Amino acid sequence: MYRIIRPLLFLLPPETAHKLAFRALALMKYIPFATRILRMLFSYKSSSLPRQVMGIDFPNPVGLAAGLDKNAEVYNQLGALGFGFVEIGSVTLAPQEGNPKPRSFRLVKDKALINRMGINNYGVKQIVRNIQRDKPNVIIGGNISKNTLTPNDLAYKDFEKTFAQMYDYVDYFVINVSCPNVKDLSNLQTVDSLTAITRHLTEIRRYCDLYRPILLKVSPDLPTGTLDQVIELILLSGLDGIVACNSTVSREGLVTSGEKLEAIGEGGLSGAPLKEKVLSVIRYIHKKTDGNLPIIGVGGIMTPRDAKDMLDAGASLVQVYTGFIYEGPFFARKILKYIS
Ligand SMILES: Cc1cc2nc3c(=O)[nH]c(=O)nc-3n(C[C@H](O)[C@H](O)[C@H](O)COP(=O)(O)O)c2cc1C
Incomplete structure (x- = not known):
């Protein structure tokens, strides 16, 4: 079915297609039993799927990555599509519009996306109100970041206020300092900056x-030395896990023409081209920590086999974003069937 709908959706600009799909999901809230019917059609259960990670009982290890339900609007409907958890956000303290449009692009030949959304979101107050209005029946991760206008040396203040305001409404937190589309944000991936943030949150x-577990989301572009320092900081500071990885600024190995890439411009690349890089980062973290640090593996899962590879590489849980856009609403179910 999605094979028929996708070409039509892909005729629209990515953000318009996203809005349409979201409206359709949001509509389900107002149709009696619609979410239940979604769950019957799309979800998949098996005794081999539940996992306990960081003290949380996940019904299955396949989640939806941050950036899709930025404002906590349709997490229950996304949960009904089979996802074991949904990461909302990134959420910032104040609302912000993000970068000028167009800011999201499809590279169909590469099964990839490039985006420079710039963490557009309604801000923590409105997002908490959204969660209060629709009691979650799926595990929710709260991905938090700083406002673009907040200078890096004051970033910890944004993080602590957003964290405190969301604390009672999500099951775990992710610190996002790895988004390549917010000026200087990824410079926070240094030990000094991260120490200030993690100290305040813990x-x-x-x-x-x-107790809400706190994870740190890293870029796939970190040099090994910096990744080593970040891992050490996570272990020493009392954080609970790592999310590997965010999108990349690299354009290596793409089939899409140089002219098209130039016309698109800057942004984070996600989807199939990320997979091998992310797998190697996960293997590295797993080995370095003797398998003791929970890893959420994300980046380039486009097939059920990719998800299994990531779990085999040492991820405790996985997340998808671009794969969901390309493969459609049955994607979680297909992965769950395969890995079970
Ligand atoms: C349009 C778009 C928006 C995103 N927004 C966020 C975000 O706000 N915060 C975040 O931590 N990651 C964000 N991401 C990154 C994803 O969560 C994920 O880490 C990345 O896309 C790699 O996974 P994938 O290859 O399955 O897409 C975004 C990705 C895309 C494509």
């Missing part, structure tokens, strides 16, 4: 009744 958590 301090706030100490005073909370419930």
